[in-house]
Amino acid sequence: MAQFQTLPGFREFYPEDLARRNHIFRLWRQTAHAFGFAEYDAPVLEPLDLYRAKSGDEIEGQLFSFTDKGGREVALRPEMTPTVCRLVGAKASALKRPVKWFSLAEFFRYERMQKGRGRCFHQFNADIFGEPGPEAETELIALLVQCLCAFGLTEQDFYVRLSDRNLWFYYLEALGLDEARIRAVLGAVDRYEKYGDDAFQGYAELFGPLDPALKAQVLAFLQIKSLGALEQALAAIGGDKLAARLADWKKLLGGLDAMGLARFVEVDLGVVRGLAYYTGFVFEAFDRKGELRALAGGGRYDDLVEKLGGPALPAVGFAIGDMTFALLLEQRGLTPALVSAPDVYAVIGGPAERRAAFADIHALRAAGFRVEYPFRELAFGKQFKAAAESGARLALIYGGDELAKGVVKIRDLTDRSEREVPRDQAVVAVRDLLAGA
Ligand code: HAM
Numbered sequence: 385m386a387q388f389q390t391l392p393g394f395r396e397f398y399p400e401d402l403a404r405r406n407h408i409f410r411l412w413r414q415t416a417h418a419f420g421f422a423e424y425d426a427p428v429l430e431p432l433d434l435y436r437a438k439s440g441d442e443i444e445g446q447l448f449s450f451t452d453k454g455g456r457e458v459a460l461r462p463e464m465t466p467t468v469c470r471l472v473g474a475k476a477s478a479l480k481r482p483v484k485w486f487s488l489a490e491f492f493r494y495e496r497m498q499k500g501r502g503r504c505f506h507q508f509n510a511d512i513f514g515e516p517g518p519e520a521e522t523e524l525i526a527l528l529v530q531c532l533c534a535f536g537l538t539e540q541d542f543y544v545r546l547s548d549r550n551l552w553f554y555y556l557e558a559l560g561l562d563e564a565r566i567r568a569v570l571g572a573v574d575r576y577e578k579y580g581d582d583a584f585q586g587y588a589e590l591f592g593p594l595d596p597a598l599k600a601q602v603l604a605f606l607q608i609k610s611l612g613a614l615e616q617a618l619a620a621i622g623g624d625k626l627a628a629r630l631a632d633w634k635k636l637l638g639g640l641d642a643m644g645l646a647r648f649v650e651v652d653l654g655v656v657r658g659l660a661y662y663t664g665f666v667f668e669a670f671d672r673k674g675e676l677r678a679l680a681g682g683g684r685y686d687d688l689v690e691k692l693g694g695p696a697l698p699a700v701g702f703a704i705g706d707m708t709f710a711l712l713l714e715q716r717g718l719t720p721a722l723v724s725a726p727d728v729y730a731v732i733g734g735p736a737e738r739r740a741a742f743a744d745i746h747a748l749r750a751a752g753f754r755v756e757y758p759f760r761e762l763a764f765g766k767q768f769k770a771a772a773e774s775g776a777r778l779a780l781i782y783g784g785d786e787l788a789k790g791v792v793k794i795r796d797l798t799d800r801s802e803r804e805v806p807r808d809q810a811v812v813a814v815r816d817l818l819a820g821a
Contacts, residue, residue: 393495393503403722405506408706408713409488411534412508416486419527421510424485426467432457434466438691442658446493448503460492464509464703465661465685466692472513473694481514484523500677500708511701513689518632520700521665521684522639528669528680528702529648532709536718542671542679545652548633549683550664552656554625555605555618559598565591573606574656608653611637636665661685667702671712679712680704725775727818729797730757731767733783741782744792744810751811753818772797778817780810 390396397405413423432449449459461467464487472483487509495501510527512520525544532542549570556566568587572594575583587594594602608614611633618626633651640646657666666683670676682702689697713719728748732741741757748755756774758767764783771779781793791804794813805813 391503393497395502395504399724400722403724404710404719405706407720407722408535408710409506409508412488412531412704413486415527415531415534416508416510419484419510419523419530421484421486421527424468424471424487425489426461426464426471426487428461428490429458430461430467432459434470434692435459435462438466438661438688441660443493446495448492448494461489462491462493463659464489464491464507465511465659465688465701468509468511468701469685469689469692469694469699472699473689473692473697476513476689476695476697479513482520483513484510485513486510498677500705500711502707506706507703508706509701509703511699513697513699515700516686516698518636518665519639520698521636521667522643524682524700524702525636525640525649525667526643526645528667528682528704529645531704532669532679535713537712537716539647540672541712541716542648542669544649544667544669545655546636546649546665546667547651547653547655547657548629548665549656549662551614551626551629551633552605552653554623554629555621556602558621558623558626559601561598569594569602570656573602573654574658576603576606577654606654608651610651614651614653632665657681657683659683661688661691663687665700669704671708671715675715676708676711678705679708723775725777726754726756727776728753728755728778728780728814729767729771729774729776730755731764731771731779731781732757732761733764733787734761737782737784737787740787740807741780744780744782744807747811748814751815753811753814778814780814 432447435444435447443462447459447462449457452458468485472479488506490504490506492504494503497503508531510524512524528544552570552573553566556569561569568590572583572587584594584599605617608617614633615630618630637646637649640649655666655668662683663686664684668678669680670678680702684700686698689695689699730741730745732738745755745757756776758770768779776797779795779797781795786793786804790807792807792810793802793804794817795802796817
């Protein structure tokens with residue numbers, strides 16, 4: 385048996401598991417529609433080059449990649465962002481802007497497995513193209529928050545950490561660092577929470593140890609946790625670029641505040657995101673208790689569409705992963721007990737009754753009702769037991785007496801009341817009874 389187990393980190397969905405996943409997808413889809421996002425899909429296998437030097441070293445090292453029979457280097461998609469950039473880039477001039485798109489899809493990363501992390505997982509991706517201002521971030525963070533609140537989660541359960549790579553860039557530039565050094569410092573900031581001081585090792589290897597005074601300034605900036613503190617830190621430096629960023633911050637936080645969502649969002653410059661393509665605001669959602677890995681992550685990536693051969697097009701988006709999210713729902717007791725019961729169970733006499741019952745069963749199913757019946761002839765008692773166990777609301781009884789009168793007997797299994805209806809009115813009667821008429 386052993387050789388036929390799933391590959392490490394891969395998942396199977398038995399019907400109950402899939403019902404839970406579908407429930408999550410259904411609410412995410414519904415929420416995206418409420419925000420006016422349109423759904424798209426794309427291939428699961430992509431040219432390897434789509435990810436090379438675009439997603440960043442971490443993802444590149446985790447690719448499931450191989451050479452196909454035609455000699456092409458290909459990879460299972462580890463994320464949607466480069467793909468959606470290609471889709472939008474290819475039709476950019478024909479698309480009405482802003483482009484607001486979402487998808488529900490599966491991704492693959494050869495990661496070290498841990499709680500909430502697998503080698504295949506699903507993401508809900510939402511992205512906006514063609515809007516350079518923070519209005520797009522407002523819309524997306526509101527969507528992200530609602531995608532979690534739709535399940536009954538509140539600000540006590542999760543929060544969104546908001547940061548800004550652009551601001552970091554301008555800040556480090558003002559401190560006199562060049563682009564290569566800035567990137568190395570941002571790498572250290574990304575790892576600082578996890579590794580502490582060791583996070584600066586990568587920088588030291590490239591450029592020698594970071595000047596202690598500079599490092600102190602980086603660490604102070606990293607600890608900023610409010611707009612007030614941010615304003616203060618920036619006032620000491622000045623400059624148009626930083627002032628413009630601050631104006632964007634106020635617009636974004638003001639918009640979220642007006643929507644009543646400020647309580648979900650925290651300024652936190654300790655977040656810079658590992659993916660290489662982010663250029664502006666970045667954000668990540670976490671559980672409040674800090675027990676789980678990130679629920680969602682995203683940010684602005686204004687250069688990526690062009691880098692992938694499309695026109696220059698501002699873009700921002702995020703993805704929620706299904707694994708940590710399902711864990712959080714479970715921890716909070718918000719995983720619904722999904723009951724999957726038929727509307728109708730047909731209780732059938734002998735072979736002649738079976739013919740009549742089959743005609744009605746098919747008519748009911750074609751009308752959209754969920755109908756079940758026993759494959760084999762069984763005593764009535766056994767069939768009623770099966771009907772009760774199935775959780776059906778109604779039993780339709782096809783006995784010899786009923787057939788002779790041209791009727792079917794309908795028993796309401798919740799109160800055991802019965803009525804006879806002419807067989808040609810069975811569909812209408814079932815509809816009325818289920819609607820409570
Ligand atoms: P990401 O931060 O790499 O961003 O992934 C987003 C979310 O997907 C994570 O917060 C996590 O919930 C989930 N996730 C990632 N890797 C795994 C894994 N190995 N196992 C389980 N869950 C995982 C992106 O992927 C960006 N492309 C998001 C984005 C969209 N940026 C702009 N638009």
